[in-house]
Amino acid sequence: MTPNIRPLVAGNWKMNGLRDSLAEIKAICEGVEEPHFERIDTLICPPATLVYVATALAENCALHIGGQDCHSQESGAFTGDVSAAMLADCLASYCIVGHSERRTLHGEDDLTVRAKAEAAIAAGLTAIICIGETEDERRAGKTLDVLRSQLSGSVPETATAANTVIAYEPVWAIGTGLTPTTEDIAAAHAFMRQALTMRLADEAQAMRLLYGGSVKPGNAGELMAIENVDGALVGGASLKAEDFLAICEAYRALLG
Numbered sequence: 001m002t003p004n005i006r007p008l009v010a011g012n013w014k015m016n017g018l019r020d021s022l023a024e025i026k027a028i029c030e031g032v033e034e035p036h037f038e039r040i041d042t043l044i045c046p047p048a049t050l051v052y053v054a055t056a057l058a059e060n061c062a063l064h065i066g067g068q069d070c071h072s073q074e075s076g077a078f079t080g081d082v083s084a085a086m087l088a089d090c091l092a093s094y095c096i097v098g099h100s101e102r103r104t105l106h107g108e109d110d111l112t113v114r115a116k117a118e119a120a121i122a123a124g125l126t127a128i129i130c131i132g133e134t135e136d137e138r139r140a141g142k143t144l145d146v147l148r149s150q151l152s153g154s155v156p157e158t159a160t161a162a163n164t165v166i167a168y169e170p171v172w173a174i175g176t177g178l179t180p181t182t183e184d185i186a187a188a189h190a191f192m193r194q195a196l197t198m199r200l201a202d203e204a205q206a207m208r209l210l211y212g213g214s215v216k217p218g219n220a221g222e223l224m225a226i227e228n229v230d231g232a233l234v235g236g237a238s239l240k241a242e243d244f245l246a247i248c249e250a251y252r253a254l255l256g
């Protein structure tokens, strides 16, 4: 938690969710309307096929809807891709870029991720830029080197606290039930804040730094209490409204 930074609890549904999953979006909308959630921002990033109908469902509630990826170009001959402008046109307000599954399975490097973040920002979306070390890099003691290089390569000069969120997702913690120690997360987040401040000055002080990787209702309170952790990027536990709302509740309880 960082005083004066409004936390963001974000759900990444990955390639999960058919039309009947919209019932979960509806239930999350109803849940986050409770007045005690007014100090937290909430976001669900469903698959692209559900974005338009999800934004319609969430139109009158506080829940934001976002994309999971975007192309760096606004339009053109890019079969199968979705542009940031298209997501914005569907009333999405955020877009995840550089998730480790995109970096690994689609060969996206920092330059590509930066171009996508720039496109998301140019389209009026808030870019959630994901970074994080692999298991091998962690074992070799290279975590902070990886974060330094991914931050400098992936975060555009146009990044501000309003248009950019950074998500620290250790690759080995994604979908494994493993999380780094509280001390390791605190060190990574303090390092990110410092590295960003050198480039972006005051904007970095107010920028939201999320933790992602096996966040569950049972560990959310502990994770959120860590200094410089300004919210969560949740995978598996965001698919069910009950779990997602329980994570929001853990965070809210900390805010008092």
Ligand SMILES: O=C(CO)COP(=O)(O)O
Pocket: 012, 099, 169, 173, 174, 175, 176, 177, 212, 213, 214, 215, 233, 234, 235, 236, 237
């Ligand atoms: O990749 C993630 C979110 O983007 C994390 O996934 P899990 O919460 O399922 O570990």
